[in-house]
Amino acid sequence: MTPPPATPDDPASTTARLVRQLRRALADAGAADVQCIETHISWLLLAGERAYKFKKPLVLDFLDFGTLARRRAACEEELRINHRGAPELYLRVLPVTGTPTAPRLGGEAGQAIEWVVEMQRFAADALLATRAAQGRLGPEHIDALARALADFQAGAAVAAPDSPWGHAADLARLARDNFTSLAPLLAGSDLADPLRQLAQWTDAEGARLAPLMAARRAAGRVREGHGDLHLGNLLWLDGRARLFDAIEFDPALRWIDTACDLAFLFMDLHAHGLAPLAWRLLNGWLERSGDFGAVARLPYDAVYRALVRAKVAALRVGQGRDEATRTAALADVLRYVRLAARLAAPRRPWLALTMGVSGSGKSSQSQALIERRGLVRLRADVERKRLFGLAPEAASSGVPGGIYDEATSERVFAHLLDEARALLQAGQPVLVDATFIRRARRAPFIALAGQLGLPWRILAFNAPEAVLRERVRRRAAQGGDASEADEAVLHSQLAHREPLTPDEAAHALAIDTRQPVDWSAWDSALPGN
DSSP, X not given: OOOOOOOTTOHHXXXXXXXXXXXXXXXXXXXXXOEEEEOSSEEEEEETTEEEEEEOOOEETTEEOOSHHHHHHHHHHHHHHHHTTOTTTEEEEEEEEEETTEEEEOOOGGGOSEEEEEEEOOOGGGBHHHXXXXXXXXXXXXXXXXXXXXXXXXXXXXXXXXXXXXOHHHHHHHHHHHHHHHHHHHTTSTTHHHHHHHHHHHHHHHHHHHHHHHHHHHTTOEEEOOSOOSGGGEEEETTEEEEOOOOOSOHHHHEEEHHHXXXXXXHHHHHTTOHHHHHHHHHHHHHHHOOGGGGGGHHHHHHHHHHHHHHHHHHHHHHOSSHHHHHHHHHHHHHHHHHHHHHHSOOOOOEEEEEOOTTSOHHHHHHHHHHHHTOEEEEHHHHHHHTTTOOTTSXXXXXXXXXXXXXXXXXHHHHHHHHHHHHHHTTOOEEEESOOOSHHHHHHHHHHHHHXXXXXXXXXXXXXXXXXXXXXXXXXXXXXXXXXXXXXXXHHHHHXXXXXXXXXXXXXXXXXXXXXXOGGGGGGGSSOO
């Protein structure tokens, strides 16, 4: 893309002229494959192995790049915050000196006519958005991304109690701003009424969730996050997930609840037609973070994020210089508003309990189910380790006395019951992944479903004993699994498993895991359709 022709004394046109001239200078100096990309707030020059990002001299309702000093500060802030997620990409802040018609990179800061962020260039197919569009975004990327995001958030600065960040009222104001921008554009369309309904839903949900938001803020869940966490701002580099292009221009959009950052990516996977991967991401993040309280606010945050994207698309409608650009941007507005309506729709919660000895496929085979049906999974093996401060894949051999005694098991199942109750009451379908070979372990969960008036199922996983033993041996040899059961544990489980009661059997599905389970064949037997 080439910047538009300049008009005298227009700061935006002056910057465009500068970018155009610098592009020519880089090409004349021998830089390979020099390209220019425009966003609604930036210009980006791609030249050889480097990229140079310019801030447009804009003053909008959500940013102020109106002066050279402000643009320099924004560049320096962009460098700082993105070093956290992609230090190898963000190199330095450079002055642009000379004149708009003869600019050059570098020189004395006091002679700067503009400022840029110098970055390491990456291949276009490194973007996860590109991989998604090409059908090449897979489970391995999502699993790595879930871990990277959880670890990034765990190390992020926590908002101080007296800081201005993360208050429910501020998020409510931002959410209302989306409707202010979108309502005039959609007036008279078939989405005008759905948008009004979304506005009413957003106000009601924001008020209902305000106490939860305040409690989470007090618990340290508001942190200096990313703020713009969609697939276009995520990379796959050297076999690792990388977060880049965090919001630098408004700290209020970056200092947010960790759940709100997660919800952006959860929403964006839905927007790309990848709902199963969205649920895979959520469950991977929950296993790593343990923050199951985030789920209660997930629909609200996801709807807000969808409408943020609609608002950004609406800005492109207004900025579009040709009809094709404006038409494409309007199509994005409509797509995101429709997605927001789907994400706001209430769900029918239900409870699934796995039942089976070690090696029966409870975790491996339920993975496809949670992705297909949008379940949150609570894994006993993972939560047991969390009680001792251990990561899911960590070995427990160093814990004095071990972690598999009966008293610890009581704590684990009490914790699972509490989390299941909170999730179900929040309207979220839940799968509890544990052996559940004892009636006394199953009974409280079945009673919970009855108390809440919700449907429930027991997914009874099984395979021939020889297959079970081989799976347990192979898993133990490979290591790195949340389950540490060996053949001795399996032998004990087989000897002590208790059959289902008649009532349990009436709610049970016998799942043979000798072959991968085709969950579509079980749709009619499972609640929640």
